[in-house]
Amino acid sequence: MQSDTSDHQEPQSPTGRRIRDFEFRTSLPRVRTSCIFSTAPDPSPKSSVRSSPSTMGSDTRSTVKIVKGDFGYVLEDVPHLTDYLPDLSTYPNPLQDNPAYSVVKQYFVDQDDTVPKKVVVQKDKPRGLHFRRAGPRQKVYFESDDVRACIVTCGGLCPGLNTVIREIVCGLSYMYGVNRIIGIEGGYRGFYARNTIELTPKSVNDIHKRGGTILGTSRGGHDTLKIVDNIQDRGINQVYIIGGDGTQKGAAVIFEEIRRRGLKVVVAGIPKTIDNDIAIIDKSFGFDTAVEEAQRAINAAHVESESVENGIGVVKLMGRYSGFIAMYATLASRDVDCCLIPESPFYLEGKGGLFEYIEKRLKENGHMVIVVAEGAGQDLIAESMKSMGNEDASGNKLLLDVGLWLSQRIKNYFTSREKMAINLKYIDPTYMIRAIPSNASDNVYCTLLAQCAVHGAMAGYTGFTVGLVNGRHTYIPFDRVTETGNKVVITDRMWARLLSSTNQPSFLSSEDIEEANVPEDQPEQAVHQEESLNNGSV
Numbered sequence: 001m002q003s004d005t006s007d008h009q010e011p012q013s014p015t016g017r018r019i020r021d022f023e024f025r026t027s028l029p030r031v032r033t034s035c036i037f038s039t040a041p042d043p044s045p046k047s048s049v050r051s052s053p054s055t056m057g058s059d060t061r062s063t064v065k066i067v068k069g070d071f072g073y074v075l076e077d078v079p080h081l082t083d084y085l086p087d088l089s090t091y092p093n094p095l096q097d098n099p100a101y102s103v104v105k106q107y108f109v110d111q112d113d114t115v116p117k118k119v120v121v122q123k124d125k126p127r128g129l130h131f132r133r134a135g136p137r138q139k140v141y142f143e144s145d146d147v148r149a150c151i152v153t154c155g156g157l158c159p160g161l162n163t164v165i166r167e168i169v170c171g172l173s174y175m176y177g178v179n180r181i182i183g184i185e186g187g188y189r190g191f192y193a194r195n196t197i198e199l200t201p202k203s204v205n206d207i208h209k210r211g212g213t214i215l216g217t218s219r220g221g222h223d224t225l226k227i228v229d230n231i232q233d234r235g236i237n238q239v240y241i242i243g244g245d246g247t248q249k250g251a252a253v254i255f256e257e258i259r260r261r262g263l264k265v266v267v268a269g270i271p272k273t274i275d276n277d278i279a280i281i282d283k284s285f286g287f288d289t290a291v292e293e294a295q296r297a298i299n300a301a302h303v304e305s306e307s308v309e310n311g312i313g314v315v316k317l318m319g320r321y322s323g324f325i326a327m328y329a330t331l332a333s334r335d336v337d338c339c340l341i342p343e344s345p346f347y348l349e350g351k352g353g354l355f356e357y358i359e360k361r362l363k364e365n366g367h368m369v370i371v372v373a374e375g376a377g378q379d380l381i382a383e384s385m386k387s388m389g390n391e392d393a394s395g396n397k398l399l400l401d402v403g404l405w406l407s408q409r410i411k412n413y414f415t416s417r418e419k420m421a422i423n424l425k426y427i428d429p430t431y432m433i434r435a436i437p438s439n440a441s442d443n444v445y446c447t448l449l450a451q452c453a454v455h456g457a458m459a460g461y462t463g464f465t466v467g468l469v470n471g472r473h474t475y476i477p478f479d480r481v482t483e484t485g486n487k488v489v490i491t492d493r494m495w496a497r498l499l500s501s502t503n504q505p506s507f508l509s510s511e512d513i514e515e516a517n518v519p520e521d522q523p524e525q526a527v528h529q530e531e532s533l534n535n536g537s538v
């Protein structure tokens, strides 16, 4: 954990009273109609609060705290409990007496520390967007005995979920002396439809060695009022929500309702998605593990295809809207001849099409490997199968199996034209990849994310997602991570590197390139991808 040398100034309670906030707040009757939110006194004369789009199309308007500084500096700050409960007491952080941490020089993060979204800068350009740096603060807003925390996991599985659960429990317990932590079973609907389980450092001790989530997960079932009623009834005052883009949208609505009721309850999100499709953050946990595990499937496809005449190995990898796993697994392997992702349209027949390329590759090399992300070519499949538009319980598009479809189309093409006898093997390792435990580097990453979430919650921050931005942990407002998704930018250098490593056609006409050209706010995203997933190398 990084430390800082400057003096730390925590906001003090104006009353200085050490009230038992948790008991006080949870004894209040439920407030459903009146809003007792007020914005915090501006920390800077240049700060302002902007409205952000509602996440649910209801009256749940969010306010994002914008602080402006010199040279075009902008801090997009996260909410704090004192925004709507200004009289809360603060307490010294128990970490200062913890033998492990007390020896660290300036262990606490300075209140003013922020992290820039963009690290490649030009001397005449504004300093741009910043996020609040994550980490332990000198003062906390909860007494250890008063904390009652809960953890929930939602959406699809991802390597590392159990590690995050483990480290939230251990972080709360060992760093802050919290011993009342419960797990909500089966995703959002578990708040009102399932039992809870008690979580202790002992009960979670070995769970990081297992795939999946010990709490279970689900899609759909997000009923905001029932969830917040349940939080209130159970006296929960720290809610840790682990999940993808849909889950973070759900967390944002829960936060809004909690704030509307004036509860001293913190909502902290930990972004999870194997697809790496969450905006702003460098990468999501479990992504590295997925890319590594995908190598085994690609390797099998390569061995199978090179062992026979005109062998073709087709491997399907996950990636509903974003082809990051396919792109990085391809770049890592060097055995892949063609990588198809949702962001890059392709076509099968005719000049410059996939069939022509396969034929050429087989003639040159005798075998080939194709990696296809599950969301690729969905329009093409829909055209030929005349069915599309089904959704899962969370409203996500249900995909048609591109791997099976593509394999069949390739077989048909070569059989019907009596071009050449091919030998195609289709491998679908998607759920096997998703279900494994996280690898070593993801384990460390999950640990830091979990600990930063705990530090933020104890420090009274709320309505935030914890995320790595340019290698530093930050607190990001929910809206920022949910308003757009992270996608492979096909006019970016990384995709060019892939094209040059596989030698596949780009399948793009000059009009397509124009259309795909980075929109105004995306050059930053493209640079960001370069820097974050590529350690800044060019």
Ligand SMILES: Nc1ncnc2c1ncn2[C@@H]1O[C@H](COP(=O)(O)OP(=O)(O)OP(=O)(O)O)[C@@H](O)[C@H]1O
Pocket: 055, 056, 154, 155, 156, 157, 187, 188, 189, 218, 219, 220, 221, 222, 243, 244, 245, 246, 247, 248, 249, 250, 251, 253, 272, 273, 274, 275, 393, 394, 396
């Ligand atoms: N706009 C939304 N508002 C409130 N809740 C939502 C919203 N979108 C999704 N959710 C809820 O979030 C949970 C998870 O959503 P979803 O199934 O889309 O997975 P996810 O979090 O995006 O993860 P992944 O896509 O990586 O599997 C579901 O319980 C769903 O009801």
Ligand SMILES: O=P(O)(O)OC[C@H]1O[C@](O)(CO)[C@@H](O)[C@@H]1O
Pocket: 155, 156, 157, 244, 273, 274, 275, 318, 319, 320, 374, 392, 434
């Ligand atoms: O079959 P499920 O559990 O709905 O999940 C499938 C989806 O989940 C994801 O892994 C995202 O979590 C996507 O890549 C995939 O489309």
Ligand SMILES: [Mg+2]
Pocket: 155, 244, 245, 246
């Ligand atoms: Mg999602």
